[in-house]
Amino acid sequence: MRRIVGIVLAALLIGGVAAAVVAGREGQDTGTATKTVHGVIGSEKAEFFADPDVVKALAAKGYTVKTETSGSWAMEGLDLKGYDFAFPSSQAPADELAAKYHARQPLPRPFYSPLVVVAHRSAAEVLAANGLATLGKGSGTLRMAAYLKAAEHDRTWQQLKGAGAHGELTGTLYIATTDPATSNSGALYLAAASYVADGGRVAADTAAVTRTAPLMRKLISVQGAQQTSTDAAFRDFVSGAGNPLVLVYESQVAALLAQGQDVGDLTVLYPDTTANSDHTVVPLTEAGRALGELLSSDPALRRLAVTHGFRPQGASAEFTAATAAHTTYLNQNLTGVRQAPVPASAVLHEMARRAKGQGGSTS
Structure with a gap:
């Protein structure tokens, strides 16, 4: 079933990308559009901008x-x-870009999404049985302190009570993330x-x-090769491939649910301490600023952002x-979820480098 869901989701994504490519090839504006604006966005927003309803709005x-x-x-x-x-996926890289290009503050922040961990039901139940999570029917809470302690001691799935009944739960226990040096979600995970x-x-x-570099290094080095985007990581998870625990944006889960897709044994774990991904527009021209403000204030665009799983600001x-x-x-109300402050971009860059074993000593 998970493989079927993955194929359907992939087809939807390909359709959205195709629509975006067609729109990009048009030499002239269509409909009532009078101004074309060009932007670089995080991949998790590609479906939003390719949505025909968003294009129309x-x-x-x-x-x-x-x-x-x-x-x-x-x-x-x-x-x-x-x-x-x-249009990066959080405020830290946005502030860095704003400084580089002398963008006027404040920067528009149309919507946000907390980071969550998606798990197959078997993995979530094992975590709960070992005090690493609390669990409801389709969601639960990941106990971050307990999980980090397990990671620090190189716990394996085989060492966890109940894991023996699930052949797919083998090897070192870890949450798969994107590369923190290039991807927002991976960096926020370290934060x-x-x-x-x-x-x-x-x-x-x-x-x-x-102080935390040795542990951050463990969290990243155990993963081996990392995905460069949560879009690819989430598609792999839904199709049944990859690690049993994957860090993604809540918006990706909410969007899949909104599409009415069968999510199989998906369980969403909200870390009891997580970081919000504040999708922030960095205006490079006045047209870019006007677009950012429109995304923040226009009721139709705010509603469409919600259909793609994002939480509108304010x-x-x-x-x-x-x-x-x-x-x-x-x-919905992020009950029991604490938001961790995000370090300044320079500090987060250094943290990512150290986590990847680049620069400084992690011993």
């Missing part, structure tokens, strides 16, 4: 939006000359993990990074109403 306001995707932290290395906006590991303190300098009622049928899987 933007056109009604006078815009055609053409996008290319990039890892949020990799955007800094791109030449953005000729673009109207960049939340280091915050918990350092007694609820946000890393502010090299000394703080050094209000919870829209998300709560839209996901009322999916509370089995979604923690």
Whole structure:
């Protein structure tokens, strides 16, 4: 069943990408659109901008939006000359880009999404049986301190009570993430993990990074090759491939539920300490700023953002109403979830480098 769901999801994604490519090849604006804006976005927003309803809503306001995707932290290395906006997946890389391109503050932040861990039911039940999670029917809470302690001691699935009944649960226990050096979700994972590991303190300098560097290194090195985007990681998980625990955005789960797809034995674990992904527009031109503000304020676009799983800034009622049928899987009010402050971009960059074994000593 998971393989069938994966094929259906892949077909939907390919259709969305195809629509975006066709739109990008058009030499002239269509419908009522009068202005074309170009942007670089995180891959998790590709489906949103390719959605025909979003295209229509933007056109009604006078815009055609053409996008290319990039890892949020990799955007800094791109030449953005000729673009109207960049749209990374959190505020830290956005602030870095804003400083580089002298973008005027405040930066528009249309919507956000917390990081969650998706698990197959068997894995979630084993975690719960060993005190690493609490579990409901289709969702639960990952106990971050307990999980990090297990990671620090190199616990394997085979050492966990009840894992022997599930042949797929073998090897070292870990959460699969994207590359923290280039991808927003991977970097935010380190931000939340280091915050918990350092007694609820946000890393502010090299000394703080050094205190948690050995554990952060373990969290990353155990994974081997990492995906560059949560889009690919989530598709692999839904298709039944890859690790039994995968870090993704809540928006990806909510969007799949909104499409009415059969999610099989999917269980959504909300870390009791996590980080929000604040999708932040970096205006490179006035047209880019106008688009960012439109995404934040236009009721139709806010509703469409919710259908793609995002939580609009400044209000919870829209998300709560839209996901009322999916509370089995979604923690609408983020009850019991603490938001970890995200370190400054320079500190987070250093943390990612150290976690990947680059620069400094992690011994």
